Amino acid sequence: MSTALAAVTDELLGKVLTPPRWLKPALLVTFLGSLTFVWAATYTVITGIGVWGNNIPNAWAFGITNFVWWIGIGHAGTFISAFLLLLEQKWRASINRLAEAMTLFALVQAGMFPLLHLGRPWFAYWLFPYPSTMSAWPQFRSALTWDVVAVSTYFLVSLLFWYLGLVPDLAAMRDRAEGRWRKRIYAVFALGWKGSVSNWQRWRIGYGLLAGLATPLVISVHSVVSTDFATGNLPGWHSNIFPPFFVAGAIYSGFAMVVMLLVPVRRLYRLEHLITERHLENIGKMMIVTGWIVIYCYVAEWFSAWYSGDRFEIYEHFVDRPTGPYALLFWIVVVCNCLAVQTLWFPRARKSPLVLFVVATFVQIGMWTERLMIIIGAESRDFLPSSWHAYHPSIVDVGLLFGTLSFFAFLFLLFLRFVPFVPISEVKELRHA
Amino acid sequence: MPDMVIAEFDEPEAAVQAARRVRELGYRDVDAYGPFPVPELSEALAIPRSRVSVLAFLAGGAGATSGIFLQWWCNAFDYPLDVGGRPFASWPTYIVIAFEATVLFAAFATFGAVLLGSKMPRLHDPVFDLPGFERTTLDRFWITIRHADVDELAKTLREHGAVEVRYA
Numbered sequence: 001m002s003t004a005l006a007a008v009t010d011e012l013l014g015k016v017l018t019p020p021r022w023l024k025p026a027l028l029v030t031f032l033g034s035l036t037f038v039w040a041a042t043y044t045v046i047t048g049i050g051v052w053g054n055n056i057p058n059a060w061a062f063g064i065t066n067f068v069w070w071i072g073i074g075h076a077g078t079f080i081s082a083f084l085l086l087l088e089q090k091w092r093a094s095i096n097r098l099a100e101a102m103t104l105f106a107l108v109q110a111g112m113f114p115l116l117h118l119g120r121p122w123f124a125y126w127l128f129p130y131p132s133t134m135s136a137w138p139q140f141r142s143a144l145t146w147d148v149v150a151v152s153t154y155f156l157v158s159l160l161f162w163y164l165g166l167v168p169d170l171a172a173m174r175d176r177a178e179g180r181w182r183k184r185i186y187a188v189f190a191l192g193w194k195g196s197v198s199n200w201q202r203w204r205i206g207y208g209l210l211a212g213l214a215t216p217l218v219i220s221v222h223s224v225v226s227t228d229f230a231t232g233n234l235p236g237w238h239s240n241i242f243p244p245f246f247v248a249g250a251i252y253s254g255f256a257m258v259v260m261l262l263v264p265v266r267r268l269y270r271l272e273h274l275i276t277e278r279h280l281e282n283i284g285k286m287m288i289v290t291g292w293i294v295i296y297c298y299v300a301e302w303f304s305a306w307y308s309g310d311r312f313e314i315y316e317h318f319v320d321r322p323t324g325p326y327a328l329l330f331w332i333v334v335v336c337n338c339l340a341v342q343t344l345w346f347p348r349a350r351k352s353p354l355v356l357f358v359v360a361t362f363v364q365i366g367m368w369t370e371r372l373m374i375i376i377g378a379e380s381r382d383f384l385p386s387s388w389h390a391y392h393p394s395i396v397d398v399g400l401l402f403g404t405l406s407f408f409a410f411l412f413l414l415f416l417r418f419v420p421f422v423p424i425s426e427v428k429e430l431r432h433a
Numbered sequence: 434m435p436d437m438v439i440a441e442f443d444e445p446e447a448a449v450q451a452a453r454r455v456r457e458l459g460y461r462d463v464d465a466y467g468p469f470p471v472p473e474l475s476e477a478l479a480i481p482r483s484r485v486s487v488l489a490f491l492a493g494g495a496g497a498t499s500g501i502f503l504q505w506w507c508n509a510f511d512y513p514l515d516v517g518g519r520p521f522a523s524w525p526t527y528i529v530i531a532f533e534a535t536v537l538f539a540a541f542a543t544f545g546a547v548l549l550g551s552k553m554p555r556l557h558d559p560v561f562d563l564p565g566f567e568r569t570t571l572d573r574f575w576i577t578i579r580h581a582d583v584d585e586l587a588k589t590l591r592e593h594g595a596v597e598v599r600y601a
Contacts, residue, residue: 003572005468005571005572006571006572009468009570009571009572010571129503129507135511135512136512137506137507137508137511137512138507139507139508139514139516140503140504140507140508140526140527140530141508141516141519141523141526145530146529146530146533149529149530149533149534150529150533153533153534153536153537156537156540156541157536157537157540160540160541160543160544161540163544164544164547168469168570171570172468172570172571174570175566175567175570175571176567176570176571187556188556191548191553191554191555191556192553192554192555192556192557192558193551193553194466194551194558194560194561195466195467195468195569195570196464196465196466196551197464197465197466197467197471197474197475197478197480198464198475198480198483198551199551200467200469200470200471200475201470201472201475201480201482201483202483202485202546202547202550202551203470203547203551204470205482205483205485205486205547206483206485206543206544206546206547207547209485209486209489209539209543210540210543210544213489213536213539213540213543214540216532216536217536220529220532220533224529227529425468425469425470426469428468428469428572429469429470432445432469
């Protein structure tokens with residue numbers, strides 16, 4: 001057994017200690033792509049948010065779409081690592097750290113948008129309650145302050161959870177890494193982990209507790225985000241269904257992102273024996289489940305619009321969305337979110353990395369489009385036709401979206417380069433049992 | 434005169450058996466190290482259950498209390514702002530932030546308790562200097578016994594499947 005354990009450790013650490021050849025060029029490309037974000041953000045901050053396509057009545061558009069979408073992507077990471085840990089779904093062990101890293105990096109991207117949308121991001125600390133000389137406090141009866149607290153809590157708890165899980169593996173890195181400086185850096189991050197029985201016992205209890213604490217956040221964060229909309233009066237927003245609707249969509253797009261990261265990583269790092277067909281199949285099944293919850297939510301949304309008898313709600317859902325100026329968004333949502341995922345009913349499709357990857361791409365596009373459809377549709381046509389106004393994104397909007405996508409990929413590649421991305425101690429424990 | 438015995442095992446089961454025997458022989462200053470958690474090993478060495486959960490619970494309670502107090506202080510006491518005649522202290526709107534504060538405080542308490550309880554961060558420990566310790570994060574299990582009757586114990590440990598026994 002001993003040699004097998006050593007082999008697993010050396011194999012997994014080897015992936016980090018001797019990185020594959022493609023990694024450097026890939027890092028360079030994504031770094032250059034991230035510069036788009038730097039350009040767009042700098043331009044926005046220096047000139048003002050007028051350079052975005054937003055204008056009254058379309059006060060929220062690409063920025064908030066991206067925010068909601070990126071936050072949602074994070075949810076599947078927490079779902080996989082925390083929810084499935086509590087349910088003792090052992091198959092999660094080889095993919096949970098990748099998924100948690102995805103959560104953290106997605107939250108980093110998400111946070112940028114509200115920050116930039118402030119217009120004067122250097123006053124972002126006004127969002128937090130601190131005793132200021134102006135003797136004003138934030139207004140906690142507003143859903144926007146809940147958002148700040150929910151998202152920052154989510155980020156911090158995810159970070160603690162991820163890091164605590166990582167500590168024993170960083171200690172393994174410390175003991176294996178070549179070169180004085182590398183050893184030292186890993187030693188600092190391993191915090192002096194000894195792996196004694198009492199260390200392990202405490203670590204396990206703490207890790208389980210953090211999983212338990214992170215689990216309700218999967219449900220709560222997007223619920224809180226959705227209250228930004230649901231507490232507003234606009235037709236298409238003002239609905240009780242929003243919290244579960246947003247959470248379902250979040251987990252749906254999150255699983256799609258897990259697939260989009262896992263399929264290439266598994267192939268490029270030759271991890272087929274650890275991230276098996278069973279993992280892919282299970283994620284495929286999760287996509288069908290969450291996909292159908294999302295479809296159910298669409299139906300419930302239509303039903304409540306019709307049942308309310310409110311002519312503005314009815315117009316928004318049955319006329320404006322499918323036939324209005326943004327009808328294209330609606331039909332993209334139908335194809336990408338409702339139809340594409342049905343392929344996964346076939347076991348062969350769920351087991352094929354290529355099919356999964358393509359379906360996940362569709363879902364990703366569909367979920368992003370759905371957020372934009374909800375936001376733009378309602379704002380551009382509210383109660384009074386005299387206040388109707390169309391929205392067009394500017395090149396800066398597109399630059400920010402592209403830039404965050406690149407930056408996300410860049411952070412993820414850095415993670416693959418420096419951190420043991422398959423939890424070594426958990427895989428060993430699993431192998432042994 | 435060395436009085437510490439280090440026994441190395443390549444199977445956790447053997448380490449558990451040996452740990453039980455060592456306890457039976459009356460040794461109390463015993464510790465064990467390994468690459469993954471082995472609950473039987475902590476049982477064999479009678480490691481008391483950590484109280485991390487109690488701390489997390491208390492911290493969560495403190496979080497909820499301070500979350501509610503903060504909102505009441507800001508919006509009902511120190512800076513009451515009339516918004517459409519709605520009540521200043523409206524408890525339903527407190528729920529979200531009280532919940533988030535509960536989770537946040539409990540998470541930090543858990544993280545802190547795990548680290549501080551294990552006396553971390555402490556980048557160096559004398560045990561790191563023992564030759565071969567780096568294999569305990571790879572594939573070996575160690576039992577260390579201080580203040581031991583060295584020769585006799587070494588013999589017992591070898592009988593229990595230790596692949597190597599050293600003195601320090």
